[in-house]
Amino acid sequence: MADLETVERVKEIDVDKYKYGFKTEIESELAPKGLSEDIVRYISAKKDEPEWMLEWRLAAYRRWLTMEEPDWARVDYPKIDFQDLHFYAAPKTTEGPKSLDEVDPVLLETYAKLGIPLKEQELLAGVRKHDEPSQLDDAGVPSYGSGKVAIDAVFDSVSVVTTFKEELAKAGVIFCSISEAVKEHPELVKKYLGSVVPQSDNYYATLNSAVFSDGSFVYIPKGTRCPMELSTYFRINEENTGQFERTLIIADEGSYVSYLEGCTAPMRDENQLHAAVVELVTLDDAEIKYSTVQNWYPGDADGKGGIYNFVTKRGDCRGKNSKISWTQVETGSAITWKYPSCILRGDNSQGEFYSIAISNGRQQVDSGTKMIHLGKNTSSRIISKGISAGKSSNTYRGLVSAHRKASNARNFTQCDSLLIGDQCGAHTVPYIEAKNSTATFEHEATTSKISDDQMFYAQQRGLNEEEAVALIVNGFVRDVLQQLPMEFMAETQKLIGISLEGSVG
C-alpha cells in the first residue's frame, strides 16, 4: 500500500475496471457455512484461544441472536443470509505469523501485486529512497519522510506476517495480530477489548464480537512515540467469506502512534460481507492518528457484486489532553455503513474526523461521525467531503453532542458535497445535541457541481475529461488529503482518479 508505484503496478494487472480484482489460487481452510454456537467454538478452537475468550464470543453470539438488523441508514440491499456465509477462512499453509522466508510465495506475490513490497520492506526498511523526489507533490512540499512503514497484512482471516517486529519491540511497542495478543498479552486484551465498542453495541459489532477472525493489536507504552507508521492491509480473497477483523489500539500516557489501514478485495459476483470493529483508547496526553484508504470492490456498473462494508470504529479519549484523529478515504464497497467516532471523555481532549467519500456507479455510502463531548473543554473538528457520481447515493450522517458536564465543548463541522452528473444523490444529516449552554457548535455545509467552465478550462490546457475531473475533485478534497500521511497522499490522489473513471461523458 505504502508504495508510490502501487497503483501503476496494479494497473498492469488490469482486471476490468477494478484494478485489484484478482484472486489468488491458494488452498484455504474454510469453516462450514452458517452461524451457530458450534461455529463460534470452531473459530475459537482454530485459534487455540483460552476459555475466557471463547466465553466472551459466546456471550456476544447469544446477544446477537436477540438483535435486529438496523435499517435506518440510507442504503438499500437484499437481506443478508447469514447461514450462507463462511465465517472463517484461512490460507491453509499459513496458520499464523512466521518469518518472511517461510511464507507461501504465492501469498507474497499477491501482496506484491497489491503493491506491498513486504520483502523489500524488510530488506530496505523503507518504501522509497531518501533522495527520490515525489512525483505528485506540489511546489514547496518537502519530499517524503523516512518512509518507514510496518505492515500487518491480513489475508482473509489470518494475519500472515508482521514486519518490523524487532525494531518495534526495542521501543516497547507491541504490534501483532489480535489472536496473538489474546495469547501473549491477555491482561491488556481483557482490560481493553470491548471497552470502547461493547459487545452489545450494535448488530454488526455484536456479530463481529462473536466471530471476529483476526485483526491487529497495538500497544504503545507510556511516553513512547512509535518509531514508524503502523499499517494493516486487508484483503478478502475467499468466496463467500465474511471478514470480521477486530482491531484494538491502546496509546498509554503521553504516547503517539499513526496507524494506516488499506483495504482491497477481488472481484466477485456475489456480495461479500465485511463487518469490522476498531477500538482506540488514548490515556492522558496520548494521541492516535488513524487513517484508512478503503478500496474494496464496489460491484460492477449494474450493481452486481461488491462488498458490504458495515464497520464500527470508535475511539475513546479516556485520558485528559488526549487526542484521536480519524482520516478516511472511502472509494470502494457496494455499501458503506461507517461512522468513526470519538468519545471525548478526558478533560481538554480533542477529536477529529476528516473524510473523503466517493461514490460512483451504484455505490451507496452512508458515513459520517459522532463526537460525544463528555469532559470539560473538549473540542472536535469534522471536515467531510462527499463526491457523488453515476447513479450513486452519498449520505453524510453526523452527531455532535455535549453532555451536561461538558462545559466549553466546541465543535466545528464542515460538510461539502460535490455532484458529478445529475443521476446521483447527496444528503447531509447532521444531528446536534447540546445539553450544556456553554457549548459552541458551528456547522457549515455546501453542495456544488463541477462547473462546465472549470472542465473547459482544464481541457483547454490539455487534460482529457477524466483527468480534468480527477484534478478538480482532488482540489475539492485537498483539505482532507493533507491530513493523510505522506505515504498515502500520492497514491490516494491517483485512486480518486481511478474511482471516478467513467463518471462523465
Added chain:
Amino acid sequence: MSILEIKNLHVKIEGEDTEILRGIDLTVNPGEVHAIMGPNGSGKSTLSYVLSGKDDYEITEGSVTYKGDDLLEMEVDERASAGVFLAFQYPIEIPGVPTMTFLRTALNAQRKARGEEELTTPAFMKVVREKSQMLKIRQEMLKRPVNVGFSGGEKKRAEILQMAVLEPSLCVLDETDSGLDIDALKIVAEGVNALRSPERAMVVITHYQRLLNYIVPDHVHVLSQGRIVKSGGKELALELEESGYENFTEQAA
C-alpha cells in the same frame, strides 16, 4: 502551410437563432501576429471559444483548418495538445489545485498525448522557475490554487505563464491587457514577445492600441457584428484609436 485558416465561418449559440459570427475569413501564417479589435459584443471572445472548442456553439457554415487538419473535428484537449492555446478573458478558478500542480498536470498531459516523455520534477521546476522569473511571478503565488484570490492582473500574468510553459503553436490572447497596470502590461508584453518565433503564430484580441505598441502586430482586423469589416497593418490600430469604431459599425450594418 498556414497555421490557421478560417473560411466563411458562421456560428450561432446552440439553440438560438441569432448568428454571432457571420462569415469570418482569416488566414494566419507561422511567425505572424494578428490583432483583432472591435466593439463590445462583436464576437471576439466567441471566435476564441470556437477555435478552442468550447461547447455551446453551433457552426452553421464554413471551415477552420489548423496546420492542415480540420480543427472543428478535434476535441478540446486534442486541440490543446496539438498546440492551440487560449489565454482567457476571464480565467477560471479551480479551488484546492495549486497553480504549480495544474501547470505540471497540463504539461504532462499534453506531452503524453503527443507521445513524449513526462518531464522529471527537476526539469519541470527549472522551466517554471525561468518562465515565472521572466513574468515577475513569485514562486509563492504558484502554490496558491489556480486563479483563486488572484487579482485581475495576477490572473492575466498567470495565463501568460501557462502559455510560456506549454509552448503552443497558436496563441489566442483574449484581452490579456485589460486589468493590467502599466508596468504589468510591459512585463506581460515582454513575456509574449519572448514567445514570438518563426514557427509560432498569435491572435491578439484587444481594445487598446497601447498593447500593440509593445506587441507589434503584422496585421490588424476590425471585427464588427460578427464580421471582419476591415483589415490593415499596424497603423489601422492607431486610426481606430483616433476615430473609434463608429465608421466600421455602420459599414457592417
